[in-house]
Amino acid sequence: MKKYLAYALLLTLLLVAPLLFYPVLLMKVLCFALFASAFNLILGYGGLLSFGHAAFFGGAAYVTGHAIKVWGLPTELGILTGTAAAMVLGLLVGVLAIRRQGIYFAMITLALAQMVYFVFIRSGFTGGENGLQGIPRGTFLGLVDLSNDRAMYYFVLGVCLLGFGVIARAVHSPFGQVLRAIRDNEPRATSLGYNIDRYKLLAFVISATIAGLAGATKSVVFQLASLTDAHWHMSGEVVLMTLLGGLGTIFGPAVGASLIVTLQNTLSSGPLGAWVTVIMGLIFIICVLAFRKGIVGELQAALRKSFN
């Protein structure tokens, strides 16, 4: 009962937020929250550190932008096309990467993502260094004009809640249980008769797809797709968001993403603008050394302690 009350409160907050804050910033927070949550599925629940998720995020952004701007697809279909492209890319990268574990997995995903990045630089449809600019926001189902920031916000909120729903469903399903079993003890899961490679691959593809959904939506919000979204720094940033919020917690990544995006935004317009990278690096180091459970993880641990 309490839980539902909390959810209702959260939803109300999300609904009134654009009246209080700058909607474009809120949309950015939402997109990154979804991205980090998707990433958490593979790292937090699957125990696999992917260092190449920017390829899915940025790749979907490019495909969506191209589909809407050049092919003239309506906004919803454009986002779906981008998301589907991320799914295919996720399958290709996943098949290669899950052959190895741990550090190897991280480096392979990183290298493959970098390869994708170079393809994006070279291929004409991305506009290379110029980026893909002037993507029209269009309308929602031909009815609501999305060039209005508030309307766009509610559209993005809808998309992101859908994405969160899929992730939460996956985590709490039998599939999610098996995934955690593999993370905690792979040989045991194998001996129980699970085809662990297939589970890992599925988790990776779902994660890549939703990361793509986040990137696709972001490209419509900002009306441009650029190399920044596909660069390995972006892969690192999403690791940081997830780590800061809390690995393997449902809300942690969203909390981490909100904090990091707000921080970047606040710093960039102040006198500390040039220090953004330094401060992010510092947070990274502190997280790794001092609180590896992240904000939500530590809170949960503290709560559990006080109940016992």
Place this chain on the structure above:
Amino acid sequence: MFSDLLGIAPQVLFGQLLLGLINGSFYAVLSLGLAVIFGLLNIVNFAHGALYMLGAFAAWLLGKYLHIDYWGALILAPLIVGFIGVVLDRFLLRRLAGVDHLYGLLLTFGLAMLIEGLFVKMFGASGQPFAAPKALNGGVNLGFMFLPYYRAWVVVASLVVCAVTWYVFERTKIGAYLRAGTENPKLLQAFGVNVPLLTTLAYGYGVALAAFAGVLAAPITQVNPLMGSNLIIVVFAVVVIGGMGSIMGAIVTGLSMGVVEGLTKVFWPEASSTIIFIVMAIVLVLRPAGLFGRTN
């Protein structure tokens, strides 16, 4: 006539091959450092690119403020940066003993952001010019290309450093300890060897190698805070191809990947920046442990 080999002018082919070999020397020294560190600490040192940059900056700062010339810097900069590495290991990496090795990668990633961010803040993102030593000015006309002496020196210096490192690790008693430390640190400790000191020194040495490469690169690429930022990813791919932790694998793969890249520039220029990753994907399918790695 041999001037139109496969429709490619020989000066282009040999020129790019030679440039590839020069790039390969950097890959070899950098992946060698990563291999040493990985072998003993089981950490993928994401800060390697930042430390490579630190080497170049150390040389630049030594020259600017202490008027130490290139040759002095080539010795001093790796020592200084190696010492920084020792400090980093003692105060940061050491605290991760016993947790998942992935945290080592994340910690060094944070370090790289911190170091590169600081240097961009202090020196700007555009490069600082760094002159090659006077003794190596000019070059020799090889017929197919004009080879600047400095570039030739880069290849020679890198090969010497690689060979010495290989000899120390594979043929001496220290090397035997180091290898034993990789295999079974607890047992080695029981024999009375100070293993933590050994790993700290290994990290310092790996980092010093990165700094050495940085000084070598300074006159070629200018001294730029982000010079190691993208290079490190390529070197990661080299390490995966060679097999993690293999000394010989790192050296041979580094050099040959440089040459492969040079060849690609001639025959398929569009793919020259992706070819190493393509090779990596193929190697992973055929030999997941890497060309020189043992299957685990």
Place this chain on the structure above:
Amino acid sequence: MKFLKNFMVGVSVLALSAGAAQAEISDGVVKIGVLTDMSGTYSDVAGPGTVTAAEMAIEDFGGTVAGAPIEVVSADHQNKADVAANKAREWGDTQQVDAFAELVTTSVAMAVFEVAKQQNKIALVSGAASSPLTNDACIPSGLHWTYNTRALAVGTGSAIVKEGGDSWYFLTADYAFGESLQRDVTAVVEAGGGKVLGASKHPFPASDFSSFVLQAQASGAKIIGLANAGGDTINAIKAANEFGIVSAGQKIAGLLVFLSDVHALGLETAQGLLMTASFYWDLNDETRAWSQRFYERTGKMPTGVQAGVYSSVTHYLKAIEATGTDDTDTVVAKMREMPVDDFFAQNGVLRSDGRMVHDMYLAEVKSPEESTGPWDYLKIVRVIPGEEAYGPLSESTCPTK
């Protein structure tokens, strides 16, 4: 039709200025947002110096316009279109910025054009060079001040062709600006009876040019044209020297060279280089006086981009003063109507495609012996009349001209 349009604007301007002028400044402040590359490849060409130039323009104007205070905000766009677009959008939405200034790097200028079009704000482009900014990519409130790639091609390109440089190979920065410069120079070379043998696109920014320089050498072209700028041009010239290109007889043509580049290269390396300049500090008393003031603040003599920011901001403020409003359409109309007359440009004309047409200069870098002191780097070879440099308006493919 055009007459009618101008007439209508004139009438509305009259009507507006008849009202209380002060009330017409939105939010009671005129805010100029300088978006530039603060620490990257173009930071010497543009960078912090352009913020200083904008501040000088505001001070010289007295700090207020039409009774409202003038403010300047600035940000580093890191040469990334997405960073620039997000910043511009935020400035427009939440900080009441009325005009975006400087905007070096074509991809940045194009991204900010997109925002300026949506928010109906003015973009005063100085650093970005691509001619499409006032052709296919033009917007009604996008004003291109300092130079463009066509002017560079007409200046440096044709001068080199005339000297007998009739076969070319390009090293081109792989983004919109490099392509635009290569395209414009190619047109000039071919019109002069020359040939383009090939081109290598290099990443932006690039540090090691050795492999590109080798390709250029193998092409056997007489002229290696550098369709890049700033740090890239400097690195390419150095690599060409290192690999003995120049001593083997090929010539380097820097197609966009700034005073700051000559300063970085040193006269020993740069002497004899032909370049097209929009501005040089040592032209007359006026330019010397302004540049001296700039030098006292920054320790460097101004580049054309920096002087252009001063000129564009000043002209913008003059138009607000004259009309008493900061309404975009009114101000742009007034800016077109008034000639641009200051130390940077004499009788400059702001055309309906957004191009500010003014005279350009073909200059040659002095040898160390010719130079009489620090920053004495250039001798003007020829003044290129504005019409010749930028072409007639009829050639512009801007749809809203």
